[in-house]
Amino acid sequence: MHVITTAGHVDHGKSTLICALTGMEPDRWAEERRRGMTIDLGYAWTGLDDGDSLAFVDVPGHRKFLSNTLAGMGPVPAVLLVVASDEGWRRQTAEHVEALDALGVRHGVLALTRADLGYPELAEEEARDHLAGTSLAGIEAVPVSAVTGTGLSELRSALGRLAAALPPPPDRPARLWVDRSFSVRGAGTVVTGTLATGSVRVGDEVEVVPSGARVRVRGIETLKRPVDEAHAVARVALNLRGVKPSDVPRGSALVAPDQWAVTDSMDVRIDARIERLPAQAILHLGSAAVPGRVRPLGDDAARLVLARPVPVRIGERALLRDPGRVGIAAAAVVLDPFPPALVRRGAARLRARALAGLSGAAEPAAEVRVRGAVRRTRLVRAGALAAGEATPAGAVEEAGWLVDAEVWERWHDELGRLVEDWAARHPLRPGLPGATAVRLLGLPDEALLAPLVRRRPELVADGEGVHHQEAGLTLPPEVQQALDRLVAHLTDRPFAAWELAELTAAGLTERHLGASAKRGDLLKLPGAIYLLPDAAEHAAAVLAELPQPFTAGQARQALATTRRVALPLLEELDRRRLTRRVDTQLRFISRT
Known part of the structure; x- marks a missing residue:
């Protein structure tokens, strides 16, 4: 299947032409048929001579419904541009072409409708003058009349050639832009949209953006036929489990989970269509229209902060529209969907300089270099790196991060x-x-x-x-001298620990003593008791000479120490299993 959109001025015969080509009425609403004007998006399809199918997304031509128009154009790679032979080029024709040019749409057919009422040659000449310099310059033109049938066969052939010339969709995970959402009795929620990339199968789990909900695909239809799977580019209807229609309105996207950069902030390269960018703008991406703030970064870049997240990848094209005026304010190319915060003075200027090094072509080495360090998963979601792809040249990969080699060496030296x-x-x-x-x-x-x-x-x-590796604690000379006096004292009397007052008088603070114990010079026991590091083993050897079992009092006398020292020392022996308790009063030396 191939999907194309219509474009052109209001009442130039877009819907009438689609009906003549497909036998289907694209205007779905009674109000549209009553007013003879497309208000919302319409859908129809037809078979091609080669057996393939061609689906049309018919968009409104009136400027009052520009947001609906852009929702239909956004996900579609080609256009059927309609210009009436009896009226020629008009304002909405120019606005639609401006949007298509900003989106980079290069494939299309120019249909010169109402050829029986006007002058198709003059209309074509005028149209080509206006198309010169745009992405649609040089597209094939066909005079046609939906009323008399003149040129319909030629237009069908031109559309077949257009379909055959369309490039394959980008090699990206699944993303479907929702343009309708409703409930079907007995089935539940159904959404329709253009599957612009990837594929979707019955049973797949998809992520709803912006809500973040995960839902299952219960069923798939393409062109009113149930299928087990659909591949881009295609018009599809998905029956979803576990979600209400109000949870997936137009502008939502269904994406492969964890495969897209879902973000409400991005840095973009700007191709301004007006003299000055608005501070507030509406971002049109796919079928989404999201308000946001625009902060210029240098001459041709800007930071967009959106009211809600959208799924994007590096290099994608979007439109910015000023809500206070008609037309497109700028085309935007996504450079970085995960930009750093701009908090320090001069950060915007430095950021503009960094963005100048990005082409928007998602080159892995350049992406790592500009960011300095980035999670691999972020580059995969941003489309700069394929899952499982080798570490980019000039980068170091550690702990799930890709780090620019120069940044890594700086960290290495600085550490x-x-x-x-x-x-x-x-x-x-x-x-x-x-x-x-x-x-x-x-x-x-x-x-x-x-x-x-x-x-x-x-x-x-x-x-x-x-x-x-060889680092050790270093004590001031006077502290080390005091510690040496303590060690000499304990060497002579191993269990006669200095009192706290004696330690303080010697200039040994708790910090010094703790550091010495950590270094292994002393054994620290509860109650600010410090002994030699082998005091526990020494005490066990002395107590082994006593009749077994023995009391704490007998141990105190054998060790020639005080109750203050004996009790915590015996607890330490118990902890090391050098002694074992008989009861609350008696212990014995463990022989094992």
């Missing part, structure tokens, strides 16, 4: 400097805390710290932080 600087300024805590390292380096994810440390064999990351 070594930070570790050395921290150890010099914190001799009692030479390990740079991991969270501090992440913050000082500006890493986007703490998971990147471990691979950075691994790239520096002289560093280690453990419970003490990031430090050199």
Whole structure:
């Protein structure tokens, strides 16, 4: 199947021509038939000589319904441009062509309707003058009359040639832009739309954008026929399970889950159609029309902040319309669907400079270089990288991130400097805390710290932080001298721990003593008791000489210490299973 849209001025015979080609009335509403004017989108289809099908999305020609018109044009790759031979080029013809040109639509047929009433040669000459310089310059033209039938066969042949020349759809996951949503008795919710990319099968789970809901496809129809699957480009109707029609209105999209950049903020390259961009604009993408704010970034780029998210990929074309005036304000090409926040002074200027390095062609190496670091999944969703594709040239891949090689080397070098600087300024805590390292380096994810440390064999990351393999605690000279006096005292009297007042008088603070215990110079017990590191084993050897079992009092006397020291020391022996309890009073030395 091929899908094309109509375009042209109001009352130039678009719907009449479609009816003549297909035998189907595209105007669905009684109001449209009463007024003789297309108000909403219409749909019809016909068979081609080669057995393929051609579906039409008939759009309104009146400027009051421009939003509906753009909803029909957005997802469709080709156009049947209609110009009446007896009236020629008109304002809405120009506006429709301007929109098609901004969307980059290059394939079409020019139908010169009412050929029996006017001068098709003159109408064609005028139309070609207006089409010159647009994406539709040079399209085939056919004079036709839907009333007399003149030229219908030639137009059908031209449409067949158009269909045969259409390029295959972009190689992207499924995305269907919803243009109708309703309920069918006994079936539930049905949505229709143009499947612009990918394929959808019965039983597939799809994501609804912008709501984020996940729903199942219960059934599929194309051109009123039930099918098991549909492939782009196609007009399809999907029967959905677990959603109400109001949850998937026109402008929603059904996409393959986790395969699209669903975003309400993006940086775009601008081709302005008016002198000055509006601060508030409506983004037209597919069948969606989303209001948003526009912030210029340099001469030809802008940041769009939308009222709701849309599914996009890098390089996609969209339209910006000023709600306060008629016509298209600008064409926009998506450069970055996951842009960084602009919070610092001069950030917009720097961002404009970075965007100048992006072509909109989704080149993986350039995308990584501009971002510095980006999650692989984001580049896949943005369409810059295929799932499973090799790491781009000039990038380092770690922990699910792609990092520009220059950025990685800067982090690598800076980490070594930070570790050395921290150890010099914190001799009692030479390990740079991991969270501090992440913050000082500006890493986007703490998971990147471990691979950075691994790239520096002289560093280690453990419970003490990031430090050199041989790094140790360094105490001030006067503190080390006091510690040496304590160790000498304990060497002579192993269980005669200094009182807190004695420790303080010697200049040994809790921080110094804790650091020494961490270094392995002392054994720290509850109650600010500090002994030599082998005190527990020494005590067990002394207590093994006592008659077994023994009391705490007997242990205190054997160890020549105080109750203040004996009780926590015995608890430490219990914890190490050097002693075992008989009851609340008695213990014995464990022989195993």
